[in-house]
Amino acid sequence: MAENVTIARPYADAAFELARGAGALGPWSEALDRLAALAADSTMRACISDPxxxxxxxxxxxxxxxxTLSAEQQNFVRVLxxxxxxxxxPEIRxxxxxxxxxHEGVLEAEIASAFPLDDATLTSLKADLEARFKAKLNVQVHIDPALIGGVRIAVGDEVIDASVRGKLANMAAALKN
Structure with missing residues (x-):
């Protein structure tokens, strides 16, 4: 939700600056993962809204x-x-x-495949994509049978659609023109 992102941004910025200054980006990321999962839990949501x-x-x-949370992370919880x-x-995280x-020069990549990819194929694809984008990639893979075959890759704002479904859609569009 856009409103939640707007509300969360100053808190995320503050947490990032505090973590970066302390050289603790990893521990802060882990703590925010735990806290976000906690805040998303239905029982905890009921407690949060309990007057x-x-x-x-x-x-x-x-x-x-x-x-376990550091003193700074505990203070962050108190501020929230x-x-x-x-x-x-969850939005802060x-x-x-x-x-x-x-900050670390890492890009998020999402790979949708019609079928499961074996480790060797995924490793090769990731290496090729890292060379193309000249950045380290954090890859998330999921199966989408609607692709029929092939893959669809999204890195940042760029989408590479090498799926059968994408090729069929392009062919249908070309035939309509």
Missing amino acids: KLTAGQLVQLVLDVAG VDNERLQVL DLFVALKNE
């Missing part, structure tokens, strides 16, 4: 369930609770990861 819980109780509940922003933790990837 009977005080801010202090909610902070303690989150800290107890979240596992005080400003009633725990519910946007996503924005933080985007900032971290940009």
Whole structure:
């Protein structure tokens, strides 16, 4: 939701700057993963919106369930609770990861395949894509039988559609003209 992203952006920026300054991007990323999963849980969402819980109780509940957090991360949770922003933790995490990837020169790549890719094919495809984009890629792969065959690759704003479905769509468009 665009509104949640707008609300989350200053918190993600602050967390990123704090983590970068401390040289702790990895630990912050891991902590935000845990906190985002916690905030997305239906039971925790009920607690977040429960008016009977005080801010202090909610902070303690989150800290107890979240596992080990640094002092700065605990303070971050307190700020989110005080400003009633725990519910946007998934968006904060996503924005933080985007900032971290940009800082580290990593691009997100999504590969959709009609069929499962074996490890050798995936490794080769990833190496070819990293050479093409001149960047390290964080690859997410999923199966999409609707492609019929081949793959569709999205890296940043660029999409490479080498699927049978894409070729059929191009052929149909050419025949209509």
